[in-house]
Amino acid sequence: MPDLWQDAMDHAVTLARKAGEIVRNALQNDLKIMCKSSSVDLVTKTDQNVEELIITSVKEKFPGHSFIGEESVAAGEPCVLTENPTWIVDPVDGTTNFVHGYPFVAISIGFAVNKMLEFGVVYSCIEDKMYTARKGKGAFCNGQPLQVSDQKEINQSIIATEFGSNRDPHAVDKIFSSMRKILCLPVHGIRGVGSAAINMCLVASGCVEAYYEIGIHCWDVAAAAVIVSEAGGVLMDVEGGPMDLMSRRVLAANNNIIGERIIKEIEAFSAVRDDEP
Ligand code: IPD
Structure with a gap:
């Protein structure tokens, strides 16, 4: 067809x-x-x-x-x-x-x-x-x-995330606190290249196990979401459940084990939805 x-x-x-x-x-x-x-x-x-x-x-x-x-x-x-x-x-x-x-x-x-x-x-x-x-x-x-990494151990993983453009001190505290908890699991490292789309493509490429961020927009992640899932990865909300494209929150991981492990450490907060009038 x-x-x-x-x-x-x-x-x-x-x-x-x-x-x-x-x-x-x-x-x-x-x-x-x-x-x-x-x-x-x-x-x-x-x-x-x-x-x-x-x-x-x-x-x-x-x-x-x-x-x-x-x-x-x-x-x-x-x-x-x-x-x-x-x-x-x-x-x-x-x-x-x-x-x-x-x-x-x-x-x-x-x-x-x-x-x-x-x-x-x-x-x-x-x-x-x-x-x-x-x-x-x-x-x-x-x-x-492309194929995601087959790593299942969080302490053998690299996690990508970003600070984004939110400078509200409460949000920044939560961002730092989540990173601190994830770093101390411990993980091999935390990275972030300054582009949500490229971070997600690195998950798809298998060199980073997961990427999460609160504050992104649908246009930052829509294309890369297809790339991650077609490379065998998973997409979730930062508190679990399916990714909602308009929620301004994303977690892309190589598998559910790594994704769900990170969710336990993320201090989630809400951002004004992309589709909120
Ligand atoms: C930004 C980048 C950055 C992420 C921000 C995005 P933009 O997109 O993807 O990595 O931290 O949340 O808004 O503004 O450069 O298109």
């Missing part, structure tokens, strides 16, 4: 490559940096240009499709996932990295139909790594199949 969404996925890969070139070129020039919700929540002209490029091109090729894009939502567009085929786009995941030339920046394109994720494309454009996954067809990096 022909794959209904293969054409869309091929287009997503082409767009991610084009966007990656724009991001790499922009790194050579002076960046115009602006702030969004706070002085540590950054956006650049490149974020906006790349999102515009992706949306314009998809509208031309797939006129009936919907969008959720980081910069469109910042500009006041609604963030609502309907049954309609929907592109969930982060034009530059790792904007702070981008601004500082820290070399982990990704273009993240997820695609959902009937509220179910169908494919994900994450292009780590400075490393030139193209991560792709189509539901039921496996996950790949530059065409090579």
